[in-house]
Amino acid sequence: MPGLVIIGAQWGDEGKGKITDYLAEDAEMVVRFQGGNNAGHTIIIDGKTFKLQALPSGVLRPDKTAVIGNGVVINMEEMEDEIKRIVEAGGTIANLKISDRAHLIMNYHKKLDGAEEKYRGNKPVGTTKKGIGPAYQDKISRIGFRVGDLYEEDLLKEKISFMIPYKKDLLEMMDAEKCQCSNESLFAKMMRWRDMVDGLVCDTSVLINEALDAGKKVVFEGAQGAMLDIDHGTYPYVTSSSTCAGGACTGSGVAPRRIGSVVGCLKAYTTRVGEGPMVTEMEGEEEEALQKLGGEFGVVTGRGRRCGWLDLVQAEHSARLNGFTSIAITKIDVLCGYKEVKVCTAYEIDGKIVKHFPASLSKLEAAKPVYKTVKGWEGWDDTAEVVKNGYDALPEGMKSYISLIEDGLKVPVDLVSIGPGREETIVRRDPWHS
Ligand code: GDP
Ligand code: IMO
Ligand code: MG
Numbered sequence: 158m159p160g161l162v163i164i165g166a167q168w169g170d171e172g173k174g175k176i177t178d179y180l181a182e183d184a185e186m187v188v189r190f191q192g193g194n195n196a197g198h199t200i201i202i203d204g205k206t207f208k209l210q211a212l213p214s215g216v217l218r219p220d221k222t223a224v225i226g227n228g229v230v231i232n233m234e235e236m237e238d239e240i241k242r243i244v245e246a247g248g249t250i251a252n253l254k255i256s257d258r259a260h261l262i263m264n265y266h267k268k269l270d271g272a273e274e275k276y277r278g279n280k281p282v283g284t285t286k287k288g289i290g291p292a293y294q295d296k297i298s299r300i301g302f303r304v305g306d307l308y309e310e311d312l313l314k315e316k317i318s319f320m321i322p323y324k325k326d327l328l329e330m331m332d333a334e335k336c337q338c339s340n341e342s343l344f345a346k347m348m349r350w351r352d353m354v355d356g357l358v359c360d361t362s363v364l365i366n367e368a369l370d371a372g373k374k375v376v377f378e379g380a381q382g383a384m385l386d387i388d389h390g391t392y393p394y395v396t397s398s399s400t401c402a403g404g405a406c407t408g409s410g411v412a413p414r415r416i417g418s419v420v421g422c423l424k425a426y427t428t429r430v431g432e433g434p435m436v437t438e439m440e441g442e443e444e445e446a447l448q449k450l451g452g453e454f455g456v457v458t459g460r461g462r463r464c465g466w467l468d469l470v471q472a473e474h475s476a477r478l479n480g481f482t483s484i485a486i487t488k489i490d491v492l493c494g495y496k497e498v499k500v501c502t503a504y505e506i507d508g509k510i511v512k513h514f515p516a517s518l519s520k521l522e523a524a525k526p527v528y529k530t531v532k533g534w535e536g537w538d539d540t541a542e543v544v545k546n547g548y549d550a551l552p553e554g555m556k557s558y559i560s561l562i563e564d565g566l567k568v569p570v571d572l573v574s575i576g577p578g579r580e581e582t583i584v585r586r587d588p589w590h591s
Contacts, residue, residue, distance in 0.1 A: 159374045159417065161589060162405045163485075165382030166421040166475040168429040170455070170462060172487035172574055173422045174198025177214040177378040179572075179582050180420070183589060185373035186222040187215025188365060190408030191398040192380035193230040193262055193292070194239070195285040197456025201577045207246055208456050211236045213378055216248045222368075223250070224361050227258035228398065228408020230292040231304065232267075233350040255354055256361040256410075257305030265324040265336045266291035272333035282394055283431030285457050293397035304358055307351040317343050362410025369415050374589065377405040377416070383475040384429075391521065394433025402479040420588050421481035421568065423472060425489040425558070428462040430455050434521035437465035437501045451491040466499040466528065469565040474514035476566045483588040485572035486562065489555060490581075493536030498554075500561060501526040531558055540576050548573065548585050 161180065165171045178200045181187050194210035200217055201207075207217055211231055215223035225231065240250050266288030273290065274281040284290060295301035300320065306313050317340050325336050338346070368375055379400060384390045386400040398404065402419045406412065426447060429435045439447060444464050447453070453462035475481075492498055504511045504524035515521055534554030537543050543550060551573070559570050573583040 159369055159372060160377065160411065160415045161374065161418040161420060162377040162379065162402045162416055163420045163422055164379040164402055164475075164479050164481075165400065166423040166472055166479075166481070166484070167382045167427055168384045168435070169380075169382040170197075170428055170430065170453075171382060171422040171424045172485075173379060174200045174209060174214050175574060175577060175579070176420065176422050176485045176487065176572065177376055178202070178217060179579055180588065181215055181218055181221055181376050183374055184221060184376045186224060186365065186368050186375045187213045188224040188226050188361075188375060188377045188405075188409050189213040189229050189380065190226040190377055191228040191400060191404045192396065193287060193289050194232055194235050195287045195289045195396060195457060196380035198378075198380075199456060199577065200579070202579050204578070205246065207243065207248060209243070210239055210457065212239055212243060212250070212253070215376075216243055216250055216253060219249045219251065222252045222254060222364070224365060224409070225253070225255045225259055226361055226365075226409035227256040228404060229256070230260045230262050230289060230296070231255070232262040232287065233353065235287075237353055250357075253357050254359055254361055254364055255304055255357045257303065257358050259304045260292055260296045261302040261304065262288045262292040263302065264338070265328060266295070268328055268334045268336065269324075269331070272328065272331040276331065281432060283433075287457070290397040304354065307347055307354075308358075313347060314340070314344060365409055365411055366415075369411065377409060379405070383478055384471060386478070389474070389478050391433045391518070392516075394431065418482045418588050419479050420483045420485050420571075421476060421479060422485050422487060423562070424487050425467060425492055426451070427465040427468050427471070428453050430458070430460055430462050434518060435463055435465055436471070436504060436521060436524045437468045437526050438463055439465050447491070451488055466501055466526070467562070468501040468526070469562070470501060470504055470512060470514050472562075472566055473512075476568050481566070481568045483571035483586070484562065484566065484568050485574060485588070486559060486570050487574040489558070489573060490536065490540075490575040492558075493534060493552070493555075495533040497530050498533050498558060499528040499530050500558075500565075502529050502565065503527040529561070531561065540581050543575060544581060544583055548583050551583070
């Protein structure tokens, strides 16, 4: 089956960008299907670092088509900056396509994002303040601007004349930063956006389905992670889109039967940015040490990521929701040198052992991790040599750790990522043939 979806198995930042770029080698097309520039995907090619937010990781491979699907929300101005950065760094948007059904993030969405966080008082979500939530709110309320609207000037003028007074009133009511634009200035700005994307906009569902019909391979690049899913994540501490594999269908206009493989990108330990429960979170020096070892600082906001041990209760939730056919384990190299490594295999909540991830925040707050402790392993000097020698040559402790994950999740670990670079990847089995 030529459709392969890559999903973050935790709370984001698992290394999806790296794995997408790696698996894109065999593909014709890379598709983003949800989220927006709240995402920050790092790809390192020949020592050069690229940080992608709204653009699909396919833009770094000039022979691939990179698609921004209908489920994505786009901030045109920030995307313009991102395009500039990527082109300067050697990427290309020559093969970029943008769905006419994708929604636009407006300046007032960013302002509302900040204002809503303020209203949540001492319980903010800790959003990226990119306007993601308010943009999706407008989509669901059926008042959002779509990319295709840029080509219908009368419709656009009508929508602007309704939207500007509405959002101005809303911002004022929320005591938020004012929206300065007039109907005319917003229309002029939107015409500039149209010029910017002209030639790139189309019905991307047709494009993707034609590629699949022709037997071409398509990678669907998830953003965020399963635990940030609006339905299945740690609500309300989630993002505002469907981050799980099902989102690839609705967010790109392909049928479920066209998705053959679902790769869960699983970091060898847990991280989370922003607020919300995280049962295996470490504290103090232990957390700081892992944060430093893993370079756990956000791409988008620069915030330090909270760190903890791997949580198999959480990962099982993810594997079940997404139907992972493979796991790509990432950053396992970061754990080299630990004397002991812990894995959470169950939660203890009010004296009871719980194996399935609960919906209730209070249960999650009360949950104590039940750990299995395994012997650690030493690292190596030459990663290229380790990659060359393949899986069998990895440290025994690391392989036992991987077996523990496979046994716990009943999913094979097909890829082992042992460094941030494209080539620092060990393939045990081709995920395209799962
Ligand atoms: P994404 O949002 O899931 O694409 O992940 P991010 O790019 O936000 O964060 C992952 C970070 O880990 C980036 O700095 C990557 O360069 C880095 N990274 C990815 N895979 C590996 C790996 O296997 N080992 C190490 N040490 N770093 C990795
Ligand atoms: P990638 O694709 C990690 C988190 C934010 C916040 C919550 C809601 O790089 O893995 P939002 O701005 O989406 O309304 O914020 O979701 N969040 C992410 N955390 N990685 C991401 O993306 C994230 N995108 C959003 O920190 O807690
Ligand atoms: Mg990221």
